[in-house]
Amino acid sequence: SELEIANKIGRSKNWVASIVSLKENGEDKLLSAVESGRIPIYIAVEISRAKGVDIQHLLLEGFNSGELNSKQIGAIKRILSQRETSGKGSDNNSFVQGVKKKRITSDELKELYQENVKTHKIIHTRSEFTISSLMVVKEIMVNLLRNREFSDLLSVESLNSVPAFILDNVDPARGLENE
Structure with a gap:
């Protein structure tokens, strides 16, 4: 109950x-x-x-x-x-007459809770992976920007805002800030 x-x-x-x-x-x-x-x-x-x-x-x-x-x-x-x-x-059928609702058991509620916990753990793991990937991208971008030829190529192609966005918005505590 x-x-x-x-x-x-x-x-x-x-x-x-x-x-x-x-x-x-x-x-x-x-x-x-x-x-x-x-x-x-x-x-x-x-x-x-x-x-x-x-x-x-x-x-x-x-x-x-x-x-x-x-x-x-x-x-x-x-x-x-x-x-x-x-x-x-x-499609909320809770007020429709003649529709019988199945009561959820404690075991089903426990299983639902465990599924939800599992889902949240997966989301958390993916989030950590994404943040670490963003940090790698930021580090690579810093190293590439030290290369004069790469910087010149970005200027010629009018792509200066891309590395600036990455460098300004990737934070190890939050991942990508401007979501």
Whole structure:
């Protein structure tokens, strides 16, 4: 039951019910935003239930009350845009009569959580690889720019902005800054 799961993971029953609701409705993008701390869980649940203009009112209320800041609203708008293009969350059958919802078990929830952790680890590994690759590119660019012929070739081809962009924006702490 949700109460047992809540007790095992140290969360409230409502929190578990909200996570289950989002997962059952296919709201993976909203779940990801909640897990990363970009938006509060109750906002994600409200968004998953709301339609069109209701979402705009929800965002406006959240901003006016101080519950959401502009960064969170931007993140929510990106998620909503992704939902529209991918169709996620647009076919919400939770209020359709006659449609039986399958309750998620604790084992299924645990498996979903482990899959999510695995996915995040892969993303983190890829991110580290990308950052190290960018640092190699920056080092190569520094070495190439020491070569007078290479610098002259860049000038002739009007490509001076390319190395400047790489040198100015690649930072080992953040990777590529101007994303």
